[in-house]
Amino acid sequence: MLFGRRNTRDAFERQAEKVFPSVFGTALRLTRSREDAEDLAQEAIVRAYDAYERFDGTNFKAWILRIVTNLYINRYRQRQRGPQMGSLDEEGVLEPMGDETDVPDRQLFDELVGEEIEEALARVPDDFRLAVVLSDIEGMSYQEIADITDVPIGTVRSRLARGRAMLRKQLLAYAKREGYVKEEDIIDLP
Amino acid sequence: MKDHLDLHAFADGELSAAERAEVEARLKTCAVSSKTFESVQNLKSVVGEKVEPVTCLKTWAKCTERLDELEKRRKAERFVSKYAWSMCASIALMIGFVGVFNRAAGGSQVATGDVARMVAGLSPLSQRAPQDRSVDMSQWLRDVSQGAPVGAQANALQPVSYSQGVVDNRFVTIVNFQDASGQVSLVIVKGAERVDGMTPQVGRSSYNAGQIDQMNCVSWTERGFSLLLVGDRPHEELGRIADTIRGQ
Numbered sequence: 001m002l003f004g005r006r007n008t009r010d011a012f013e014r015q016a017e018k019v020f021p022s023v024f025g026t027a028l029r030l031t032r033s034r035e036d037a038e039d040l041a042q043e044a045i046v047r048a049y050d051a052y053e054r055f056d057g058t059n060f061k062a063w064i065l066r067i068v069t070n071l072y073i074n075r076y077r078q079r080q081r082g083p084q085m086g087s088l089d090e091e092g093v094l095e096p097m098g099d100e101t102d103v104p105d106r107q108l109f110d111e112l113v114g115e116e117i118e119e120a121l122a123r124v125p126d127d128f129r130l131a132v133v134l135s136d137i138e139g140m141s142y143q144e145i146a147d148i149t150d151v152p153i154g155t156v157r158s159r160l161a162r163g164r165a166m167l168r169k170q171l172l173a174y175a176k177r178e179g180y181v182k183e184e185d186i187i188d189l190p
Numbered sequence: 191m192k193d194h195l196d197l198h199a200f201a202d203g204e205l206s207a208a209e210r211a212e213v214e215a216r217l218k219t220c221a222v223s224s225k226t227f228e229s230v231q232n233l234k235s236v237v238g239e240k241v242e243p244v245t246c247l248k249t250w251a252k253c254t255e256r257l258d259e260l261e262k263r264r265k266a267e268r269f270v271s272k273y274a275w276s277m278c279a280s281i282a283l284m285i286g287f288v289g290v291f292n293r294a295a296g297g298s299q300v301a302t303g304d305v306a307r308m309v310a311g312l313s314p315l316s317q318r319a320p321q322d323r324s325v326d327m328s329q330w331l332r333d334v335s336q337g338a339p340v341g342a343q344a345n346a347l348q349p350v351s352y353s354q355g356v357v358d359n360r361f362v363t364i365v366n367f368q369d370a371s372g373q374v375s376l377v378i379v380k381g382a383e384r385v386d387g388m389t390p391q392v393g394r395s396s397y398n399a400g401q402i403d404q405m406n407c408v409s410w411t412e413r414g415f416s417l418l419l420v421g422d423r424p425h426e427e428l429g430r431i432a433d434t435i436r437g438q
Contacts, residue, residue, distance in 0.1 A: 024246035045253040
């Protein structure tokens with residue numbers, strides 16, 4: 001029995017340690033505060049270990065990221081400052097991406113560094129930011145994101161498209177401010 | 191195509207073969223779709239390439255510490271839930287044993303706190319002491335206390351009232367005396383051979399001194415009785431009165 005528990009702990013730690021950068025990274029990008037992210041990630045690990053016996057064994061990373069997301073929604077979201085859902089309606093019509101300039105995006109964002117992208121991402125409202133983080137940083141599939149965030153796949157697709165459009169606008173504004181993009185290249189910068 | 195969602199799904203590899211074929215065909219003919227798709231792909235690659243992995247070794251170490259704490263708590267809970275009945279039984283047995291032991295070992299002693307309770311408990315039963323000077327007060331005192339060793343010179347004090355009864359299975363007598371300086375009370379406890387919470391009186395080794403209810407008190411034990419003289423007077427004076435009561 002004792003060895004059984006020891007094995008459970010070892011198995012959990014092996015899996016959790018492997019996905020912990022994703023756990024902490026998602027927590028950090030959700031809370032936008034290192035202190036809160038540490039707290040959230042630790043709490044998620046403890047909760048996950050507590051519930052490990054109920055884990056179905058199929059997708060540990062998605063399972064633990066769902067715990068992170070739920071914890072964030074229940075505990076931190078209320079006191080987070082900064083952009084939330086904003087005025088954007090999830091069902092509203094979104095302009096196609098890539099209309100603002102004739103210069104290819106690759107060239108536009110070439111000068112940007114990771115920190116600047118993180119800052120731009122932090123300005124995207126929660127639900128859209130989470131979809132972009134899970135898809136483009138954590139590499140999760142639509143089905144996994146739907147499971148993690150507990151919404152239908154259609155909502156995931158919608159949030160992802162809007163989140164990317166918002167992120168691109170933030171990056172474009174940032175590139176303009178920093179002089180990475182010439183004024184004459186920009187046709188209709190929001 | 192509403193919001194170009196299919197283009198995002200195409201870039202993410204989330205379309206079926208038929209849907210993929212449909213999007214590929216449109217990309218060849220629609221410039222807006224083509225530019226949007228290119229933009230999605232570029233954004234994905236910019237985010238994927240430039241966002242740096244987080245450093246979290248210290249946080250992971252804290253997590254394992256939290257897991258250790260959780261394990262310890264679980265272990266304690268398992269132990270308690272497994273042995274709860276036996277622990278309760280052990281504690282009950284221990285309480286019983288200590289009670290029996292206290293009864294056996296402490297039966298012949300009385301604490302100063304108990305004396306205060308005894309005095310308070312007997313007060314409502316107070317009776318008048320005989321006022322007739324011709325009565326042998328020493329004999330009367332021995333009679334009311336069921337044979338307490340009190341001496342012949344007790345006549346020098348004037349008893350005012352007395353109470354008697356059984357408290358904690360002990361026969362207790364309280365006699366209130368009056369003299370020119372006021373009242374003193376003599377508490378006689380039958381069957382108690384020691385009074386706890388008192389210290390030997392300086393200069394009078396036969397008495398112990400202490401306080402009961404913020405009043406000075408001297409006590410002594412003799413022939414199976416504990417006697418306490420309580421009054422608002424110095425210990426020295428109480429000792430002298432006690433000498434008188436004892437006939438010394």
